[in-house]
Amino acid sequence: MSPSTPRFRFAPSPTGFLHVGNARAALFNWLEARRLGGEMLLRVEDTDRERSSSELIDNVLDSLRWLGIDWDGDIVLQADNLDAHRAAAHRLLEEGRAYWCDCTTEQVQERARQRGGPPGYDGHCRDRGLAQREDTALRFRTPDEGTTSFTDVVRGEVSFDNATIEDFVLLRSNGLPVFLLSNAYDDATMEITHVVRGEDHVPGTPKYLLLREALGLGRPEVFAHLPLLVNEQRKKLSKRKDAVSVAEFRERGYLASAMVNYLATLGWGPKDGIEVRPLEEIIELFRLEDVTPSPAFFDVKKLQSFNADHIRALSPERFREEVRPFLSSPEVAEALEPLAELVQERVRLLTEVEPMIAFLLDRPLEIDDASWEKAMVKGKAAPEMLDATIERFEALDAWTADAIRVAVEDAATAVGLTNAEGRPQLSKAQAPVRVATTGRSVGPPLFESLEALGRERTLERLRAARARL
RNA sequence: GCCCCCAUCGUCUAGCGGCCUAGGACACCGGCCUUUCACGCCGGCAGCACGGGUUCGAAUCCCGUUGGGGGUGCCA
Numbered sequence: 159m160s161p162s163t164p165r166f167r168f169a170p171s172p173t174g175f176l177h178v179g180n181a182r183a184a185l186f187n188w189l190e191a192r193r194l195g196g197e198m199l200l201r202v203e204d205t206d207r208e209r210s211s212s213e214l215i216d217n218v219l220d221s222l223r224w225l226g227i228d229w230d231g232d233i234v235l236q237a238d239n240l241d242a243h244r245a246a247a248h249r250l251l252e253e254g255r256a257y258w259c260d261c262t263t264e265q266v267q268e269r270a271r272q273r274g275g276p277p278g279y280d281g282h283c284r285d286r287g288l289a290q291r292e293d294t295a296l297r298f299r300t301p302d303e304g305t306t307s308f309t310d311v312v313r314g315e316v317s318f319d320n321a322t323i324e325d326f327v328l329l330r331s332n333g334l335p336v337f338l339l340s341n342a343y344d345d346a347t348m349e350i351t352h353v354v355r356g357e358d359h360v361p362g363t364p365k366y367l368l369l370r371e372a373l374g375l376g377r378p379e380v381f382a383h384l385p386l387l388v389n390e391q392r393k394k395l396s397k398r399k400d401a402v403s404v405a406e407f408r409e410r411g412y413l414a415s416a417m418v419n420y421l422a423t424l425g426w427g428p429k430d431g432i433e434v435r436p437l438e439e440i441i442e443l444f445r446l447e448d449v450t451p452s453p454a455f456f457d458v459k460k461l462q463s464f465n466a467d468h469i470r471a472l473s474p475e476r477f478r479e480e481v482r483p484f485l486s487s488p489e490v491a492e493a494l495e496p497l498a499e500l501v502q503e504r505v506r507l508l509t510e511v512e513p514m515i516a517f518l519l520d521r522p523l524e525i526d527d528a529s530w531e532k533a534m535v536k537g538k539a540a541p542e543m544l545d546a547t548i549e550r551f552e553a554l555d556a557w558t559a560d561a562i563r564v565a566v567e568d569a570a571t572a573v574g575l576t577n578a579e580g581r582p583q584l585s586k587a588q589a590p591v592r593v594a595t596t597g598r599s600v601g602p603p604l605f606e607s608l609e610a611l612g613r614e615r616t617l618e619r620l621r622a623a624r625a626r627l
Numbered sequence: 628g629c630c631c632c633c634a635u636c637g638u639c640u641a642g643c644g645g646c647c648u649a650g651g652a653c654a655c656c657g658g659c660c661u662u663u664c665a666c667g668c669c670g671g672c673a674g675c676a677c678g679g680g681u682u683c684g685a686a687u688c689c690c691g692u693u694g695g696g697g698g699u700g701c702c703a
Contacts, residue, residue, distance in 0.1 A: 171703045206702060263700065270628095277629065277699055295701045313632070322630050330701040337703045361631055361698040385633080392695065420639095423652085427640040431651040450640080452633050453696065460639065460653040470666080504665045514664095563662080584662040592663065600664040 164196030164379075166352045168222075168229070169236075169341065171203040172214035175403035176221040178456055179356065179387040179395045182421045186384055187354045188227045189422070189444040199348055200229040203236045205340055221404040225414050226437065234348065236340050243335035243343050246373055247296055247328040255372050256328055258294040259283035278324035296329040298369060306364035311382040312449045318364040326365055342366045346375035354382040354446065357453075358394065382446050385425045386453045395456060402456065411484060411507030412461065416468035420461045424454040434467045466506040477502045484508040493518040496610040500602040517596040518610055523619060529599035533589040534627060540590040542573040544624045547591055548617060557613045559605040566591060566605070594623030 168184040170176065191198040202218070204210040222229075250256040261282055270277045279297070288294055300323045307317030328339050335343075345353060360383050370377055387395045395402050407417060415437060423433050428443050472480060478491075478498060485491050494501065494515050501514050517523060534540045546569035554561050570576065570587035577583050588604050595608060595616055608616050 169703095173703065203703060209702075259701095266700095274628075297701095316631075318630070324699080327701050332701075334701085336701070341703085356697095357632070358697055364631095383632085386697070388696080390638095394697070423639060425639090427651090429641065431641060433640080433652055450633095454640090455638055457638055457653070463653055466665085500665095506665095566662080582662095586662095588662045598663090602664080604662055 164191065164194045164351050165199060165349055166191040166196055166354060167199040167201055167345070167348060167350050168227075169201040169203050169344075169355075170218050171206065171337075172211065172218055173206060173209040174214065174397040175405055176218040177395060177397045177400075177402040178404060178407070178421065179402070180218075181221065181225060181227075181404050181417075182387060182424055183354065183356055183384055184222060184227050185225070185418060185421050186382075186426075186444075186446065186449070187352075189441060190352065190354065190382075190446040192441050193444060196352070197230040198228070199231060199234065199350070201234040201236060201344060201348065203337065203341065205236050205240070205334065205337065207237075217403075217405055221408075224408060225404065225418050227418075234344065236344060239340065239344060239347075240335060242347075243340050244329065244333065246343055247335060247339060250298065250328065250372055251296060253372075254299070256296050256298050257284060257286075257325075258288040258290050259297045259325075259327075260288060260291065260294045279326070281325050284325065293331050295327045295331050297325040298328050298365075298372070300325055300365075300368060306367050308363060308367060308377075308381050310360075311380060311446050312385070312451050313360075313383060316360060316363070320364075320368075323364055323368070328369075338362060338365055338369065342369045343373070343375070345378065346370055346373070351378055352380045352382070353378045354380075354384065357383045357386050359383060382449070384449060385451055387424060387456050388453045390455065392453070392455070407461075411509035412465050413468045413472075413480060413508070416461065416465040419468065420464045424456065425449050434464055462506045469505060469508070470503050472502065474499055474502070481508050481511050485512055490515070490519065493610075497602050497606060500606060504602065514601060517598075517601070517607070523595075523597045525593065525597040526599070529593045529597070533593040533599060534623070537589050538586065539573050539575060541624065541627045543569060543575065543587055543590050544594060544620055544627070546570075546572045548620050548624065551613060551617055551620070554613070557609060559603075559609045562605045562608050590623070591620070595619045 166187040168187050170180055170184075188198050190196075200222075202215055204215065219233075247256060251258075259282070261279070266279050266282075267277075269280055269282065273280065283297070284299065290296075301320040304320045305317050306320055306323070307315060310316050326338065327336050329335055363381065363383075367377055389395055389400050397403065404417070408414070418437055419434060419440065422440050422444065426444065426449050427433070428435070428440075469477065469480075481494070482491060485494065490512055494511065497515055497518075501511055505511055505514065547566060550565040550569050551562070554565055566587060567582040567584065570582035570584065571580075575583045575587045589599065592601065592604050593599055595611060601607060
C-alpha cells in the first residue's frame with residue numbers, strides 16, 4: 159500500500175441482519191474505493207456483547223458476498239481492540255482531558271429537565287476529582303469554546319459550536335469503551351482516509367473529531383454522510399419495524415444484480431438517465447461527490463421492476479442457475495425446461511417461476527375460481543369450444559405447438575368464434591382451453607404449454623373440464 | 628426544548644445562472660402490438676414548498692418562513 163492509497167471502511171454492528179440501508183452504505187464505500195483505486199476494509203463493531211452474535215456476523219458477511227461487495231485484508235473485529243481503546247481513554251484521564259463521573263442516567267435527565275435548557279450532560283462531575291469506582295463512567299471533557307467543523311463531500315461545510323457538545327462517556331462503569339471511542343480509535347489505527355456512512359452519524363462527528371485530536375490521532379481526509387433510507391412515513395428505516403433485510407430480499411426472489419443496481423439509484427443517479435444497467439457501468443459512472451443530500455424512500459415496486467429487467471437480461475443458462483434454489487424439486491426444474499425462456503421474460507421474482515409452471519407437475523390441477531368463472535361461465539361457447547378442441551386434438555398426427563395452434567384455430571372457426579373477416583378469434587377461443595388445462599387465465603403461451611403438457615394429460619383435463627360444465 | 632441536516636412530478640432522480648414552456652425512471656391511466664400474460668411502442672396525468680433578495684436573467688446563489696428528518700444513551 160502506498161501512502162496515498164485511499165482507504166475506505168464499512169463498519170457494521172452485528173446487532174441485526176444486514177439491512178438495505180447498511181448495504182447501500184457498504185456499496186457506496188465500495189464503489190468509490192473502486193473508482194479511486196483504493197482499498198475497502200471491513201470492521202465488525204461487535205462491542206455490544208449482548209446484542210451481537212456470530213450468527214449475525216455470518217448473516218452480514220453472507221449478504222455482502224451475495225451482493226458482490228468484497229473487501230481487502232482481514233476483517234477487523236473491534237472487540238479485539240478493547241484494551242487499546244481503554245488505554246487510550248486512560249491516557250486522556252491522565253492528561254486531564256477526561257474525568258470520572260458517578261451521575262446516573264436518571265440524574266442527568268432530571269437535572270436537564272429542571273434546568274430547561276439544552277439536554278444532555280451538564281458537566282456536573284467535571285471538577286469533583288472523583289476516583290474510579292464501580293459506579294463511575296469516564297467522561298471526555300469537551301472544549302467550552304470554539305467550533306468544530308468538517309467538510310462533507312455530500313453536505314459541504316458542517317460546523318458545531320463546541321459549547322453545545324456535552325461531555326460524553328468514554329468508558330462505561332463496567333469498563334467497556336463506547337462506540338465513539340472504539341470507532342474513532344480504530345479508524346485511526348486502520349488508517350482510514352475516507353469515512354463514508356449514514357447521515358445519522360453527522361451529530362457524532364464533532365465528538366469523533368475532538369476525540370481524535372485529543373488523542374493525537376489526526377483526522378480522516380474525507381467525510382461523506384449519505385442520505386438516510388426512509389420508509390413510507392419518511393422515517394429512518396428500522397430493522398425492527400421495516401422488513402428490509404438483504405437476506406430476506408434474496409429469499410423473496412430478487413437478484414443480487416438488481417438489488418445492487420437499485421440501491422445505487424438511491425441518493426445517486428447516472429447523468430444519462432439510464433437507471434437499469436450492469437454493475438460494471440455503475441462502477442465507471444459513480445462518484446461520491448454526485449450523491450444527493452436528501453433522504454430516499456426505498457420503493458419495493460421500483461425494485462421489482464428492476465428485478466424483472468435483470469431477470470430478462472440473464473442468459474438462459476444463468477437464468478436456470480439463479481432459479482434452481484427457488485424450485486422445490488428436481489422434477490420442477492425438469493418441467494420448467496421446455497418453457498424456461500418463455501417463463502423468464504414473464505416473471506418479476508424468481509419465486510414466481512414455480513407457480514407459473516405448476517400445471518406441468520404430476521399433481522392434481524388446481525383451478526382458479528375467478529378464471530373458471532370468466533372463461534367457462536361468462537365466456538361464449540365454452541362447452542362447444544372444448545368439444546371441438548378435444549375432437550381435433552384426438553385426431554392430431556403430431557403433438558407440436560404449431561399443430562396445436564392449427565387445431566385450436568380450426569375449432570374456433572367451427573364453433574363460430576371468428577371475427578368479421580371470418581378469421582378465428584384466438585383471444586376468446588384459447589381462454590376455456592387455457593383454464594381447463596392450466597387452471598389459470600394467465601400464463602406462458604398456450605400452445606407451447608400444451609406441447610409440454612403432453613397430449614394425454616391435455617385431453618384428460620379438457621374432458622374433466624367439459625364434464626364439469 | 629437544544630444542536631445538526633434536508634426541501635424538483637405520488638416515488639427515485641437529471642439539472643450545478645441563460646440549452647428548462649424542467650428531462651428520465653417506477654407507479655398510475657389510455658391506446659397500439661398480440662393466443663392470455665409479459666415485453667415493446669405511442670400518448671396522458673403529475674413537480675422546482677413559500678416569501679424576500681442578488682442578477683440583464685434563478686429550479687439553480689443568499690436570507691428568512693414553513694414543512695420534514697436526524698441526533699440528543701454508561702446502543703451502535
